[in-house]
Amino acid sequence: MPRARKRALTQEPEQQGQESQRRKFVANTSCQRCHSHKIKCSGDQPCIKCRAVGVAAECAYATRDRQVKVSENYLDQLLAENQLLKERSIASAQVAEISDTVQRGPSRQPDSSDGTGIQNPLIGDRAWFHRYDPSSPPIYIGEAACSAFATRFRRFLSGNSAMPHIPRTQYEREETIAAANEADIQWPSLHHARLLVRIAIHQIGHLYHLMMRKSTLDKLEEIYQTQDFDNTANKCKFFALFAFGQAYSIRSEPNSGSRVPGTSYFARAMGLVQILPERTSVTHLETLLLLSLFSYYLNRRHSAYILIGNAMRMGLTIGLNHNIPESQLIDPVERQHRIQIWWTIYIFDRMWGSKMGLPMQILDEDIHVDMPSTISPRRRHEEELSDTEYMTANIKLARIVGETITKLYSRRKYQETFLQRVQKLLKALKNWVETLPESLRLNMEELESSKKPVVSLHMAFNQCVILTTRPTLLHLLMTLSKSNKTHTNLNTTSGAETEPESLSVSQPVLTLSEACIHAARHSHSMILTRWINGSMPTFGYFHAHYLFSSALILAMSSFVPIGSPTDMTGFDSGLDLLRSMTENGNLAAAEFYHNLEQVKVCLDAYRAARTSDGTGAGGGVACHTTANANDNASVGAGALRGSSPEVINVTDTPVNTMSLNLSASAPASIPAVMSATNDMITSAATSAQTHGHGIDAYVYPSREAVGGYTTEMAFLEPTMQDFLAQSDIDLGLLHPVDTFFNEAENLYTCHEF
Numbered sequence: 001m002p003r004a005r006k007r008a009l010t011q012e013p014e015q016q017g018q019e020s021q022r023r024k025f026v027a028n029t030s031c032q033r034c035h036s037h038k039i040k041c042s043g044d045q046p047c048i049k050c051r052a053v054g055v056a057a058e059c060a061y062a063t064r065d066r067q068v069k070v071s072e073n074y075l076d077q078l079l080a081e082n083q084l085l086k087e088r089s090i091a092s093a094q095v096a097e098i099s100d101t102v103q104r105g106p107s108r109q110p111d112s113s114d115g116t117g118i119q120n121p122l123i124g125d126r127a128w129f130h131r132y133d134p135s136s137p138p139i140y141i142g143e144a145a146c147s148a149f150a151t152r153f154r155r156f157l158s159g160n161s162a163m164p165h166i167p168r169t170q171y172e173r174e175e176t177i178a179a180a181n182e183a184d185i186q187w188p189s190l191h192h193a194r195l196l197v198r199i200a201i202h203q204i205g206h207l208y209h210l211m212m213r214k215s216t217l218d219k220l221e222e223i224y225q226t227q228d229f230d231n232t233a234n235k236c237k238f239f240a241l242f243a244f245g246q247a248y249s250i251r252s253e254p255n256s257g258s259r260v261p262g263t264s265y266f267a268r269a270m271g272l273v274q275i276l277p278e279r280t281s282v283t284h285l286e287t288l289l290l291l292s293l294f295s296y297y298l299n300r301r302h303s304a305y306i307l308i309g310n311a312m313r314m315g316l317t318i319g320l321n322h323n324i325p326e327s328q329l330i331d332p333v334e335r336q337h338r339i340q341i342w343w344t345i346y347i348f349d350r351m352w353g354s355k356m357g358l359p360m361q362i363l364d365e366d367i368h369v370d371m372p373s374t375i376s377p378r379r380r381h382e383e384e385l386s387d388t389e390y391m392t393a394n395i396k397l398a399r400i401v402g403e404t405i406t407k408l409y410s411r412r413k414y415q416e417t418f419l420q421r422v423q424k425l426l427k428a429l430k431n432w433v434e435t436l437p438e439s440l441r442l443n444m445e446e447l448e449s450s451k452k453p454v455v456s457l458h459m460a461f462n463q464c465v466i467l468t469t470r471p472t473l474l475h476l477l478m479t480l481s482k483s484n485k486t487h488t489n490l491n492t493t494s495g496a497e498t499e500p501e502s503l504s505v506s507q508p509v510l511t512l513s514e515a516c517i518h519a520a521r522h523s524h525s526m527i528l529t530r531w532i533n534g535s536m537p538t539f540g541y542f543h544a545h546y547l548f549s550s551a552l553i554l555a556m557s558s559f560v561p562i563g564s565p566t567d568m569t570g571f572d573s574g575l576d577l578l579r580s581m582t583e584n585g586n587l588a589a590a591e592f593y594h595n596l597e598q599v600k601v602c603l604d605a606y607r608a609a610r611t612s613d614g615t616g617a618g619g620g621v622a623c624h625t626t627a628n629a630n631d632n633a634s635v636g637a638g639a640l641r642g643s644s645p646e647v648i649n650v651t652d653t654p655v656n657t658m659s660l661n662l663s664a665s666a667p668a669s670i671p672a673v674m675s676a677t678n679d680m681i682t683s684a685a686t687s688a689q690t691h692g693h694g695i696d697a698y699v700y701p702s703r704e705a706v707g708g709y710t711t712e713m714a715f716l717e718p719t720m721q722d723f724l725a726q727s728d729i730d731l732g733l734l735h736p737v738d739t740f741f742n743e744a745e746n747l748y749t750c751h752e753f
Contacts, residue, residue, distance in 0.1 A: 142357020157602035170590040171299035180267035196245025209340040209386040239269040240290035296541035299587035350398035469516035520553035548592035
């Protein structure tokens with residue numbers, strides 16, 4: 001039989017089946033016109049009849065009613081599935097990034113010839129959103145935020161990669177602000193107004209340049225002399241200053257309905273301030289700066305970010321980012337005030353964005369204005385303007401903070417590796433601290449002798465170091481935990497003690513982790529010292545934030561051999577201090593305290609789980625040493641140091657005689673490190689059971705201990721100096737063993753422990 005005829009015969013039944021289906025479709029379907037006239041419809045669209053009479057555009061199909069028998073069980077099953085999908089909608093939104101990573105596997109991107117295809121190892125391809133209120137849009141979670149890092153840490157401790165984020169609920173609501181604005185808020189008496197403004201200038205006027213100090217006091221006197229209380233611009237500015245004065249002078253404001261004193265004046269100023277003026281003024285920019293800063297006292301971080309964004313845009317409209325010709329502004333004080341107001345906006349933009357992991361709103365390349373300078377006579381400068389050296393240091397630090405968010409926490413692609421970017425940021429921080437003028441250096445032995453702005457500046461510096469290095473510390477903790485799990489599974493399967501798989505940790509990982517721990521200890525000691533001396537503000541935001549950030553690192557430090565189990569004392573005292581601040585009405589402290597409480601719950605469960613399965617409280621491998629708890633002091637900060645920046649090789653020896661050999665060619669195993677960690681955390685856990693709150697949550701640092709910390713100490717370590725001295729080629733090629741820096745596996749969104 002010819003092939004063509006055979007193929008035709010083979011296809012004939014199939015064609016007949018298709019024709020039969022078409023006839024069945026035509027028989028059961030007709031357009032509305034043919035159906036109403038009870039005439040045969042061709043089934044086309046439009047059908048032949050409609051085309052013939054010219055009504056093709058109106059041709060529509062109507063499916064004839066047909067009865068289909070469906071099982072009642074099938075209907076019940078559909079209803080149950082529909083209800084289940086509704087219940088899981090919120091939970092699915094919370095773990096969308098986790099599910100996406102598991103389904104797609106580790107994200108891989110093809111390497112381009114110019115190296116721009118290198119995957120950022122810190123964050124995933126998709127942004128992180130949290131569904132808190134079904135009636136509102138999901139909340140965006142910036143990875144640089146400390147609360148987001150706390151969630152990642154809790155997920156590690158619990159082993160649950162879908163553990164939900166703790167949303168921010170402790171902040172003044174719009175309803176409270178509106179109710180406070182409706183109250184009859186009047187100008188206070190002249191004597192009280194002077195007091196409130198002087199308090200505000202003393203507390204915040206030396207931290208940031210927000211106004212000309214003497215001119216502001218003179219303007220206040222003029223307003224009361226002329227009875228010019230209706231000028232909106234002046235009223236907004238001075239009511240914002242009154243808010244700060246009340247926040248720093250009284251403990252409560254019962255009539256406002258708010259927990260934070262000064263909210264009534266703030267609400268009235270917010271109700272009067274113009275958000276969209278066609279032509280702004282420097283006074284208006286001063287008001288926006290004040291309102292943005294006070295928003296943090298109410299824990300309204302989003303409002304603060306939006307207000308500073310408005311100030312930034314308005315400043316651009318009047319050219320604050322450019323030098324104004326001297327012929328158009330002759331007064332040197334006014335010229336310098338204009339410059340310093342711009343740089344304060346710049347500092348707030350960088351700092352506010354870093355608190356939430358949001359991008360900066362202007363590039364450094366678009367700024368062409370001079371840095372602050374000192375005018376003469378110096379007396380007039382000191383009366384009106386901020387200290388030039390202090391403000392310059394603050395600007396440089398804010399610039400590094402902005403680069404940290406852009407280079408480490410954004411989804412941009414860079415030609416440099418992650419280690420290279422971290423090295424450049426740490427070089428900038430090292431240069432910053434080395435070039436500080438003597439007047440801005442910290443005296444830790446007599447902390448209270450240092451000016452308040454200097455202490456604030458150094459805590460901001462430590463936070464920048466933590467922001468740069470804490471992902472590496474979390475990676476180290478995950479690496480040690482993974483080694484422990486592998487070893488435990490081998491022992492369970494074989495029923496006998498087996499050697500853990502060789503695991504490599506390069507020296508840069510240890511160096512960066514140690515720098516993170518040092519910065520946290522330094523900030524923690526400064527905050528506790530100020531609390532003991534009674535010089536910490538009750539309603540401020542930043543002390544609570546720095547305390548929360550450092551407490552997280554100290555908790556992690558108690559689990560790794562480069563840290564110390566005694567660091568858990570710092571975590572417990574930080575928790576206790578946040579509780580006290582919460583009871584005093586600090587909204588930010590209330591948020592951080594609740595978050596830290598959940599971390600403590602996970603810490604306790606983590607220790608209990610590791611103790612029950614015989615792997616030790618610290619999550620490391622089972623102990624292979626005969627060291628006792630008293631020998632563990634030798635394994636603390638700085639214990640893992642060496643002269644080479646290569647891979648660390650730790651031999652399985654007792655803790656008190658641990659020998660650390662650093663060699664690029666030797667196998668890089670860490671069983672002894674994990675064994676040491678077990679002994680350390682077991683000792684800490686035993687002490688925690690004895691005292692109830694860690695080793696002793698109420699043992700605050702002595703004067704000798706506090707004086708032992710310096711801001712630049714982390715950069716003086718030989719291993720840190722070796723890391724900073726390495727070339728880009730060395731960092732790109734000599735450390736291929738660290739999956740954290742070279743694989744596309746995501747540190748934060750892949751949690752397959």
